[in-house]
Structure formats: C-alpha cells, structure tokens
Amino acid sequence: MKRIIFALSLFAAVPLIAQSPAATRRPSRPTVAEAERFIAGVERDLAEKSLKSSRAGWVAANFITDDTEEMSADAQRAYSVAVQQYALQASRFDRLKLPAMLGRKLMLLKLALSAPPPSNPTEATELVRLGVGLEAEYGKGRYCRAAKEAGKPEECLQINDLSRILATSRDPNELLEAWTGWHTISRQMRPRYARFVELSNKGSRELGFANTGAMWRAGYDMDPDAFSAELERIWKQVEPLYLSLHAYTRAKLVEKYGASVVPPNGMIPGHLLGNMWAQEWGNIYEIVAPAGVPRGYDVTELLKARNVDARGMVKYGESFFTSLGFAPLPETFWKRSLLVKPRDREVVCHASAWDIDSRDDIRIKACFEPNAEDFVTAHHELGHSFYQRAYKNQPFLLQNGANDGFHEAIGDAVALSINSTYLKQVGLLDNPPSAAGDTAFLLRQAMDKVAFLPFGLLIDQWRWKVFSGEVKPADYNKAWWDLRNKYQGVSAPVARTEADFDPGAKFHIPGNTPYTRYFLARVLQFQFYRAMCREAGHTGPLYTCSFYNSKAAGARLARMLESGQSVPWQETLFTMTGERQMDGNALLEYFQPLKVWLDRQNQGKPVGWSVAAGR
Ligand code: X8Z
Numbered sequence: 175m176k177r178i179i180f181a182l183s184l185f186a187a188v189p190l191i192a193q194s195p196a197a198t199r200r201p202s203r204p205t206v207a208e209a210e211r212f213i214a215g216v217e218r219d220l221a222e223k224s225l226k227s228s229r230a231g232w233v234a235a236n237f238i239t240d241d242t243e244e245m246s247a248d249a250q251r252a253y254s255v256a257v258q259q260y261a262l263q264a265s266r267f268d269r270l271k272l273p274a275m276l277g278r279k280l281m282l283l284k285l286a287l288s289a290p291p292p293s294n295p296t297e298a299t300e301l302v303r304l305g306v307g308l309e310a311e312y313g314k315g316r317y318c319r320a321a322k323e324a325g326k327p328e329e330c331l332q333i334n335d336l337s338r339i340l341a342t343s344r345d346p347n348e349l350l351e352a353w354t355g356w357h358t359i360s361r362q363m364r365p366r367y368a369r370f371v372e373l374s375n376k377g378s379r380e381l382g383f384a385n386t387g388a389m390w391r392a393g394y395d396m397d398p399d400a401f402s403a404e405l406e407r408i409w410k411q412v413e414p415l416y417l418s419l420h421a422y423t424r425a426k427l428v429e430k431y432g433a434s435v436v437p438p439n440g441m442i443p444g445h446l447l448g449n450m451w452a453q454e455w456g457n458i459y460e461i462v463a464p465a466g467v468p469r470g471y472d473v474t475e476l477l478k479a480r481n482v483d484a485r486g487m488v489k490y491g492e493s494f495f496t497s498l499g500f501a502p503l504p505e506t507f508w509k510r511s512l513l514v515k516p517r518d519r520e521v522v523c524h525a526s527a528w529d530i531d532s533r534d535d536i537r538i539k540a541c542f543e544p545n546a547e548d549f550v551t552a553h554h555e556l557g558h559s560f561y562q563r564a565y566k567n568q569p570f571l572l573q574n575g576a577n578d579g580f581h582e583a584i585g586d587a588v589a590l591s592i593n594s595t596y597l598k599q600v601g602l603l604d605n606p607p608s609a610a611g612d613t614a615f616l617l618r619q620a621m622d623k624v625a626f627l628p629f630g631l632l633i634d635q636w637r638w639k640v641f642s643g644e645v646k647p648a649d650y651n652k653a654w655w656d657l658r659n660k661y662q663g664v665s666a667p668v669a670r671t672e673a674d675f676d677p678g679a680k681f682h683i684p685g686n687t688p689y690t691r692y693f694l695a696r697v698l699q700f701q702f703y704r705a706m707c708r709e710a711g712h713t714g715p716l717y718t719c720s721f722y723n724s725k726a727a728g729a730r731l732a733r734m735l736e737s738g739q740s741v742p743w744q745e746t747l748f749t750m751t752g753e754r755q756m757d758g759n760a761l762l763e764y765f766q767p768l769k770v771w772l773d774r775q776n777q778g779k780p781v782g783w784s785v786a787a788g789r
Pocket residue numbers: 175453524525526551554692
C-alpha cells in the first residue's frame with residue numbers, strides 16, 4: 175500500500191498563489207503561469223509535510239498506544255486538510271486551458287485522499303480521529319477465551335493466531351470458534367464507521383463528487399460509469415472459471431465434512447476455506463488435491479525444510495528483483511522494516527509498504543510467518559517498494575502507480591514466476607515434478623488467484639452502496655452477506671444479525687483502503703506476467719514461464735515503474751503489454767488447461783448455488 179501523505183498545518187490555507195499587491199485588491203484572471211507556480215508550491219509543501227505525516231503514521235502502526243494514535247491523527251489531519259484546501263483552491267484554474275501535465279497534476283490533487291475532510295475544522299478533526307482510531311482498533315483486535323485448564327489465565331488470540339487456525343485446523347468446531355471469535359472485534363465499530371462515512375461524504379461533496387464512492391471511481395482516467403461497466407465486463411469474463419472452481423471445491427468439502435456441514439448445491443460456509451475471509455483458498459489445497467495426479471510440492475514445506483525465516487523470504491524476493499536488473503534495497507530498508515510480529519507491543523500486523531520520504535527511505539511492515547501465503551505476500555510488498563523507488567524522480571503528485579491496481583499487481587506478477595523451474599534454480603526444490611504435476615500446480619494457484627476474484631470485487635460493491643446511502647447503517651451486515659452470498663457463493667457459518675459488523679473484521683474497511691485495486695491487480699498481474707514472459711523469450715504454456723534472471727523483462731518492467739502516474743494508465747499498459755484494456759484474457763490463458771480439467775471433474779455435479787439452499 176502506497177502511503178502518500180500530503181500535509182500542511184491545519185488552518186494555514188497558505189496563500190500559495192503568489193500575488194502582487196494589486197492582485198490582492200481584486201481577483202485577477204487565472205493564468206497558466208500562475209497555475210504552474212501554484213502547483214510547484216503545492217508539490218514542495220506537500221512533499222515536506224508528507225514526510226512528517228508518514229513518520230508519525232509509521233510509529234503509530236508500529237507502537238499502537240493512545241499517544242501515538244493522537245500524534246498520528248494530528249499529522250494526518252494537517253496533511254488531509256492541506257490537500258483539501260489546495261484541491262479547492264485549484265478549482266480556480268478549472269476553465270483554463272492547461273498543458274497536459276499540469277492539468278493531470280491538478281486532477282490528481284483532487285483525487286489524492288481516500289477520505290477528504292470537510293472544510294469545517296471540527297468535522298475535519300473528527301473524521302481523521304475516527305479513521306486513525308478505527309485502524310488502531312482493528313490492529314488491537316483480539317479474541318479471548320477461557321483457558322482449557324482450570325486455574326490458567328484466559329487465552330487471547332490475535333489475527334495471526336486465528337488465521338493460523340483457519341489455515342491449518344480441519345476441525346469444524348475449532349474453525350467455527352476462531353471465525354466467530356475474530357468477528358467479535360468489529361461489533362463496536364459500526365456507529366463510528368457510519369459517522370466516518372457521513373463526514374468523508376461531506377468532504378467529497380465539497381470537491382464536487384456525489385459521494386466518496388463516486389470519488390474513488392473517478393480515479394481511473396475514464397468516465398466513472400464506464401469504469402464500473404469495465405469491472406462488470408471483466409467479472410463476466412472470469413466468472414465461469416470461478417464457478418468451476420467453486421463447484422469442484424464444494425464437492426471436495428462435502429466429501430470431507432459431509433452434506434450436513436456443506437450443502438451440496440448451496441453455498442460454502444465461510445469458515446472452511448482456509449482463510450478468515452474466504453478470500454484465498456490455497457491453505458486447504460490438500461483437501462481438494464486431486465487423486466490420481468502426481469502430488470505437487472508444497473512451498474510451506476520447502477521453506478520450513480530450509481529454515482527460511484521472514485527475512486529470508488524477503489531476501490528471496492529482493493534477489494528476484496535484482497536478477498531482473500534492479501539495484502538491491504537500501505541498507506535502511508533492512509534496518510527499519512518490521513518483518514516479524516513483536517512480542518512486547520501492539521502493531522498493525524496487516525502487511526503494508528511505506529514510502530517515507532519519496533526518496534530511498536522505503537520500508538515494509540508485516541508479521542510474516544514462514545509459509546507459502548506469506549512468501550507471496552513478501553513478493554507483493556516488494557512490488558510496492560520497487561515501484562516506489564522507481565518513480566521517485568517523478569514530480570511529487572505523479573509519484574504513484576499508473577492506477578492503484580498497477581501498484582498492487584507488480585509483486586504478484588513477479589511471484590507468478592515462483593514455479594518449479596524457479597524453485598529449482600534458486601535451490602529451494604531438488605526434484606521438480608514432471609509435466610504430469612501441472613494440474614496440481616494450476617489448481618493450487620487457482621485456489622488463491624481465482625478464488626479471490628469475487629471477493630476483490632464485492633468489497634467496494636458494498637462500500638459504494640454505503641457511501642451513496644443505498645445501504646443504511648441499519649442494514650450494513652445484511653448487505654455485506656447478500657454480496658458475499660451472491661458473488662462468492664460463501665455463507666456465514668452462523669446466523670448473523672445487525673448486532674454484528676462483519677465488514678469491520680476485514681482490515682481495509684476500518685483502514686479505509688479502496689479495494690477494487692486488488693480485483694484489478696488480479697487480472698493485471700497476468701497481463702504483466704505474460705508481457706514479461708514474452709520479453710524473456712518464453713515458449714510453451716504460459717504457466718510454465720519464469721522470467722527470473724531476464725534483464726529484458728526487467729527493463730520492460732522498470733520502464734513502466736519509472737513512469738509512475740505521469741500518463742493515463744491506458745498508455746502505460748499499452749507500452750508494457752501491447753493491450754489497451756485491463757482484461758481477464760491473460761488470466762484465462764494461464765488457467766485454460768485447468769478449466770478443461772475442472773469441467774471434466776464437475777460433470778454430473780451441481781455448478782453454482784442457490785442462496786436458499788445455503789443457510
Ligand atoms: O492488503 C493486501 C496487501 C497489502 S496492500 C497485503 N492484500 C489484499 C488483502 O490482504 O486483502 C493483498 C491481496 C489482497
């Protein structure tokens with residue numbers, strides 16, 4: 175996650191527009207030269223203030239206390255109020271014909287915040303406090319239960335502990351307890367979240383957007399309605415593959431847990447898929463592993479066998495990037511990053527990548543454990559870090575991904591090269607399976623990549639309705655489960671009521687991080703991967719490609735990363751891939767043999783679900 179933190183002291187709407195004494199007497203007509211001066215001042219000021227705010231945010235996320243929360247809120251308030259003031263001031267240039275780059279910067283300034291503060295100072299303060307407080311509350315989330323043995327203190331579990339249970343336990347009761355336990359952490363968030371929505375909507379309206387969701391949809395260099403239509407188009411492309419995977423997985427879960435736990439033509443209960451949010455299913459691969467095809471390798475076992483720890487996993491990721499021709503990470507990255515959950519203090523464990531000074535002070539913060547899931551996440555985070563460093567020479571307002579989906583896709587595109595060829599090359603795997611093991615590999619990949627697609631889409635389907643007011647606070651939970659039922663075919667494992675606030679149990683809701691980016695990244699990463707595979711001279715099925723060591727692929731990637739957000743993403747995408755649309759076709763090409771195989775397995779079995787047949 176890129177943290178661009180723009181800041182300016184709270185009420186000092188510094189008159190950046192250099193004005194002559196005459197100009198202060200009566201408003202002058204705006205000129206291009208004045209707009210140039212304005213934006214130069216904005217960039218200088220915001221770059222400086224963002225540094226302070228990033229530092230405060232870093233400390234708050236690494237040491238959650240009431241004090242760090244306050245200090246971070248102060249810095250963030252200053253930053254967001256500044257952006258808001260500047261964005262409002264910038265409307266002065268709205269009707270002026272501006273050079274393309276200048277116009278782009280002014281547009282990006284308006285879109286820079288995911289929760290714009292209202293200009294009323296009391297409300298601005300309230301909004302920022304709510305945002306910082308909700309994220310900290312998520313970070314502190316824990317479920318405490320009585321000790322199994324009498325006389326022992328109660329046992330409190332945090333998200334890492336509970337996620338480990340979801341990933342490894344196969345006892346439905348234990349899984350249910352972990353799932354239900356975690357979903358208690360957000361019950362109290364609802365009124366504050368509702369107020370947060372109200373206040374950020376107010377800020378968005380002042381900027382001329384209908385609501386915060388409409389503002390988010392405006393960030394894609396195209397008409398916001400056309401963007402929504404694109405999402406629907408892409409989803410319809412990949413939906414048949416998801417349905418095939420869902421049907422196959424459900425049948426295997428029926429075999430494992432019985433029809434009384436998993437309805438054979440209904441939805442899959444959300445606690446059985448290996449992940450707290452059922453967003454990626456790779457952790458239950460062994461339940462769905464096909465009989466009669468060679469058992470593939472298990473990356474978790476490979477890492478454990480070689481004692482690869484959190485730092486070691488990140489080192490593998492760094493080596494991949496250096497093999498492409500990128501410079502190694504700076505020493506400060508290793509000194510300042512948080513890679514392992516500390517034992518003595520509260521931290522926000524959800525992985526993130528930080529660009530502190532828009533130069534070389536890049537870091538990641540995560541609570542990695544040596545397993546396949548975190549191995550991919552380590553690459554994912556490094557994708558952000560290498561992107562951040564690559565665009566550091568762009569002007570401040572253009573230091574970002576071509577769109578937010580690009581930022582999320584880089585590390586994942588690299589991680590798609592983690593196949594048996596690569597693992598052998600780097601010495602993690604001694605005996606790669608023969609081609610007969612390809613089905614196992616593709617199925618394992620699909621359990622993460624394909625399973626995620628509906629989840630990636632539905633989070634903002636929910637939020638957009640919340641921001642627009644179509645879903646009211648009294649229906650938050652129902653609307654959430656309606657979407658999870660509809661898109662994922664996943665049901666709540668126990669009855670839910672409006673006393674629950676299940677969206678708040680997913681980091682990006684209290685953290686207010688837009689989520690459509692991850693849906694886009696899921697398709698974009700296959701487009702990037704295919705382009706780099708072509709550049710590396712790969713022949714044969716797409717999924718067998720690893721572009722490790724390819725300087726040509728690296729050069730193509732570097733060119734994209736360096737351009738940051740300086741041109742519309744469509745251009746960046748075209749230069750990178752030769753394609754003009756974000757599109758599911760590369761993902762479908764990758765999984766094509768698996769689709770055929772799944773459909774053969776599903777013959778005679780129900781595909782899809784009726785919500786009524788669930789619970
Ligand atoms: O939040 C993340 C990254 C940080 S940007 C770890 N991801 C999404 C999630 O965990 O829900 C990566 C995949 C989707």
